[in-house]
Amino acid sequence: MVKQGSQRRPVPDGDTEQRILDAAHAVFVRTGTAGARMQEIAKEAGVNSALLHYYFRSKARLSEAVFIRAAQQLLPAVIGVLASDLPLEKKVARVVEVEIDNLSAAPFLPGYILSELTHHPERVRLLVGSATGKRPEDVGGDVLGGIRRQIEAAVRAGKMRPIAPEQLVVNLLALCVFPFAARPLLMAMLSLDERGFARFMMRRRSELPAFFLAALRP
Amino acid sequence: MVKQGSQRRPVPDGDTEQRILDAAHAVFVRTGTAGARMQEIAKEAGVNSALLHYYFRSKARLSEAVFIRAAQQLLPAVIGVLASDLPLEKKVARVVEVEIDNLSAAPFLPGYILSELTHHPERVRLLVGSATGKRPEDVGGDVLGGIRRQIEAAVRAGKMRPIAPEQLVVNLLALCVFPFAARPLLMAMLSLDERGFARFMMRRRSELPAFFLAALRP
DNA sequence: GTCTATATTGTGATAGAC
DNA sequence: GTCTATCACAATATAGAC
Numbered sequence: 001m002v003k004q005g006s007q008r009r010p011v012p013d014g015d016t017e018q019r020i021l022d023a024a025h026a027v028f029v030r031t032g033t034a035g036a037r038m039q040e041i042a043k044e045a046g047v048n049s050a051l052l053h054y055y056f057r058s059k060a061r062l063s064e065a066v067f068i069r070a071a072q073q074l075l076p077a078v079i080g081v082l083a084s085d086l087p088l089e090k091k092v093a094r095v096v097e098v099e100i101d102n103l104s105a106a107p108f109l110p111g112y113i114l115s116e117l118t119h120h121p122e123r124v125r126l127l128v129g130s131a132t133g134k135r136p137e138d139v140g141g142d143v144l145g146g147i148r149r150q151i152e153a154a155v156r157a158g159k160m161r162p163i164a165p166e167q168l169v170v171n172l173l174a175l176c177v178f179p180f181a182a183r184p185l186l187m188a189m190l191s192l193d194e195r196g197f198a199r200f201m202m203r204r205r206s207e208l209p210a211f212f213l214a215a216l217r218p
Numbered sequence: 219m220v221k222q223g224s225q226r227r228p229v230p231d232g233d234t235e236q237r238i239l240d241a242a243h244a245v246f247v248r249t250g251t252a253g254a255r256m257q258e259i260a261k262e263a264g265v266n267s268a269l270l271h272y273y274f275r276s277k278a279r280l281s282e283a284v285f286i287r288a289a290q291q292l293l294p295a296v297i298g299v300l301a302s303d304l305p306l307e308k309k310v311a312r313v314v315e316v317e318i319d320n321l322s323a324a325p326f327l328p329g330y331i332l333s334e335l336t337h338h339p340e341r342v343r344l345l346v347g348s349a350t351g352k353r354p355e356d357v358g359g360d361v362l363g364g365i366r367r368q369i370e371a372a373v374r375a376g377k378m379r380p381i382a383p384e385q386l387v388v389n390l391l392a393l394c395v396f397p398f399a400a401r402p403l404l405m406a407m408l409s410l411d412e413r414g415f416a417r418f419m420m421r422r423r424s425e426l427p428a429f430f431l432a433a434l435r436p
Numbered sequence: 437g438t439c440t441a442t443a444t445t446g447t448g449a450t451a452g453a454c
Numbered sequence: 455g456t457c458t459a460t461c462a463c464a465a466t467a468t469a470g471a472c
Contacts, residue, residue, distance in 0.1 A: 016455075032337055035252030038448060048457055053449060055455095108336065115333040117402045118326065119250055124406040140407035161432070166408050167422060171429065174396035179388055181399055184335045188342040189358035190384050204385060211389065214379070215433035234437075256466065266439055271467060273437095 017055050020045045024052075024066045029112045033063045034119070067116055067123060068130045070109055075131035077102060082143045082169065088150045088160075092172060093209040099176035100205040104198065110180045144169065160216050168216075175208055235273050238263045242270075242284045247330045251281045252337070285334055285341060286348045288327055293349035295320060300361045300387065306368045306378075310390060311427040317394040318423040322416065328398045362387065378434050386434075393426055 023045035027036045038059055042049035056062035081094045103110060117124055128136040147165040154160035179186060179201060187197050232240075241263035245254045256277055260267035274280035299312045321328060335342060346354040365383040372378035397404060397419060405415050 030337075032250060032252050032333065034250050035337065037446090039446095049448085050450080050458085051456060057449095059448065111332060111336045114329060114399050114403070115250065117400075118329045119248075119253065121402045124402055127403075128407070136406035137409040140409060144408075163425070163429070164421070166418065167425060167429075170397055170404065170422075171393060173400070174392040175389055178392035178396040178399070181332050181396070182335075182391070184339045184342055185332070185345075186388065188354035189346065190362075191355040191358060200384065203382070204388075207381070207385060211381070211385075211433045214435065215429045217432065217435075255464090257464090267466090268440085268468080269438060275467095277466065 016045075016047060016051065020047065020052055020055055020062075021065060021069065024062050025069065028063060028066050029070070029108050032112070033067075033116060036063070038062075064123075064126070067113075068126060070113060071127040072131050073106070074102060074109060074113065075128065078173075079132060079139060079143065083146060085146075088147070088154060089209075089213055091147075092212050095172055096176055096205060096208045096212075099173075100201055100208075103177065103180045104201055107180050107183055107197075110177050111183075114181060158218060161218050163216065171215075172212065175204075175212065179204065234263075234265065234269065238265065238270055238273055238280075239283060239287065242280050243287065246281060246284050247288070247326050250330075251285075251334060254281075256280075282341075282344070285331075286344060288331060289345040290349050291324070292320060292327055292331065293346065296391075297350060297357060297361065301364060303364075306365070306372060307427075307431055309365075310430050313390055314394055314423060314426045314430070317391075318419055318426075321395065321398045322419055325398050325401055325415075328395050329401075332399060376436060379436050381434065389433075390430065393422075393430065397422065 020041070024036075024041045027041045027044055031037075031040075036059075038049050038052055041062075042052055045052075052062060056065060077098050078095060081091055081098055084091065086094065113127070117127070124136055128134065128139050132139050134142075144165045147168065151160060151163060151165060151168070155162050183197065186192065186200075187194075190196075190200070192200060238259070242254075242259045245259045245262055249255075249258075254277075256267050256270055259280075260270055263270075270280060274283060295316050296313060299309055299316055302309065304312065331345070335345070342354055346352065346357050350357050352360075362383045365386065369378060369381060369383060369386070373380050401415065404410065404418075405412075408414075408418070410418060
């Protein structure tokens, strides 16, 4: 697991800034930004806490850097699919796959990002902006505009019940993301361990598209 | 807004312990437990911060009291409906109404509770226990058992596609709760202000049952 | 029960040697 | 770039007067 640097010295792995970011990511996500301690991040990164300030100046900046990275890890994929020119049924199926796959690999990210956003609403701009280079309203508008047209066409063809594009998208995201945000609660109430939860989500991955498309039938 | 106590003295309102709890609730919910400051709570309650310790001993205990109260405010209603002997379609409709009504009055509670649970998984027991007097697995089992039987009957009658009760319940909760947990994000991407968000949720309240039941049709 | 100190520790941040 | 030492202050908690 330990990569060698270009010199032969016992340099842990990767460059330091990256290691700090990784450590900060881990700590912020599991403990929340407010609950995180610079000391703990330093320890997890295997460096002295003064180094965190050398690279990132302050806890606020470090947390911002981590937040942006986390957002970039999740958003572009979904937005890409939703804004693509795939037919609507394919979009639904693809979003479910992409979202559940990505979140299964990082089950705590949704909780972290949503929590972060409620306590720092101004970071919404940061989030969407860093992921797409656009303003949140514009991203929303682009995505919704395309889907609205697809809905209208399908409704005219008698293949779909009418539904507002906003509601459709929120429904789709809810079904994919919520189980991760509520993971500890669901694990307790459904008597699942980690593997059980993973199986539960794999089953969702295969069943959700049919469920969702059935809801749209006329 | 200021209720009079039984005496005529200028006692703010209610008894002090209650005022502290209310203030703590407000601060913990908007700022997160880790981000909350006892000083701020004291100020919001209009008392000295030493009083918080007089009544609740420590920040941890106070936060626990607030958490339990918050859970009791949300859980019993849903669990009650899901565990009732209403027919399945009525359960769905009723959960949507109850849940969206309750959460509309306290939009930040879901985020608070879910966030709290990911950072203190041991509180899951506290949460469900205080709300129902049972263990989480047992509540889950009771609710799911009843719904499983309803699903089986409906499937045999050819009125429903088969679906695991766990998936059904998670789908239902997801569709109701997620929009509140993701409120800041949705408001930004859908260009909604608070009133706009409220309207969006009222629309959901009326459309969600049909959407959900359509998904269950054979 | 409620307040005014005050003790005590935690925590982000900087200075300066290497 | 990285470390050790340390500052300054924030935050929880307690003692003791009223």
